[in-house]
Amino acid sequence: MDTPAQSKLLQFFKALAHESRLKLLGLVAQREHSVQELAALVGLKEPTVSHHLTMLKKLGLVSQRQDANTHWYALEPEAIANLAKQVLSREQIAGLASEADPADWQAKVLETFIAADGALKSIPASRKKRWAVLAWLVRQFEDGRRYTEAEINTRLLERHWDSATLRREFIGYKMMAREAGVYWRLPEADWVSEAATPAG
Amino acid sequence: MDTPAQSKLLQFFKALAHESRLKLLGLVAQREHSVQELAALVGLKEPTVSHHLTMLKKLGLVSQRQDANTHWYALEPEAIANLAKQVLSREQIAGLASEADPADWQAKVLETFIAADGALKSIPASRKKRWAVLAWLVRQFEDGRRYTEAEINTRLLERHWDSATLRREFIGYKMMAREAGVYWRLPEADWVSEAATPAG
DNA sequence: CGTCTAATTAGATACCCATCGAATGAGGTT
């Protein structure tokens, strides 16, 4: 499920994240070099250097030409420039996180606190996790409809014994409103931002 | 003996070379996040996330502010831009190799083939290594002076039994010239390039 | 001053990957 661009960027960084490969890049940036030369220059054995060069070549960071059975490697300068361009923009960086979005987070919290039969194992102590659970819970009440406290309790008791606390929290988190013993859901727009905004 | 700039660049790449940290960077690029949120969003435990954030902060890639005991992390955009600028230039890349230069390579070859007492253990089979050894050997003859074949042999036999091969190689590599049984060194400028130029 | 939450630190485990030696492949020369 990786966006290709993402894993590509990751691969770039992985390729550049080792001293040996950085040195190799440095050497081939100066001029063409054979595997043997490079091995001697960086103090590694040829198989190791060959391995690194293969990786760099796959990513298009170096080019290779063959003369007899000697392979000459050189830097592919544009690739580096392109990479740098990508890294430059903040939007690109922000895009890296697309895999991990709030929905995932909430799913994870729910998975932790909701049993397979739908029962709420416990009320999360942490404010944010509690919010996630309550958000899930409150969505099981119809929007626009009015509920008596008894109706609320009945529904809640299917999930957890402490219906009183849950009811109170609904009000506290502004997910529900109460008037004269009657409850109703408030529009999500009023409380969904809670999860996102840090200093609310 | 690291140039600080180099290891710094390496650290940057290492920091960006892991999926978790890239995701974290992506998230804090969108807006401020607490450790708890980030942990949930990337599916890791808080200590792990904390560890990564500490690293990113040390490198100046993220900023941190504290509100109560919640730590809010955000992207430090200029750091990324600076990094990208560095990566952009070919000269920078070439500079990465400054630790490993031809002198090192030759030293390494010599270390392998020359015994502690100065004897040549064996004549390298590889052309480039043979060149390196011969270059070292020929420098033990005075420049500009003329040698008889007997003189040459005497010197060479101190290093290796096969003086005939070595003599012949000197000629072949154009490190020495011979005329009417008399030998003399040729200017290094005529043969040092041999090691550097690929297709010579 | 005890308790609760958030975050960090410490210590242990497990996995990834850089490196190496040995074997194999590819190209050239005699």
Add this chain to the structure above:
DNA sequence: AACCTCATTCGATGGGTATCTAATTAGACG
């Protein structure tokens, strides 16, 4: 065809580090 040189592939080993749990620190609130 036998041999030599350079490079790559293969399989195994070790080191680095990402991740976890448990313990500690720091801050807020009653």
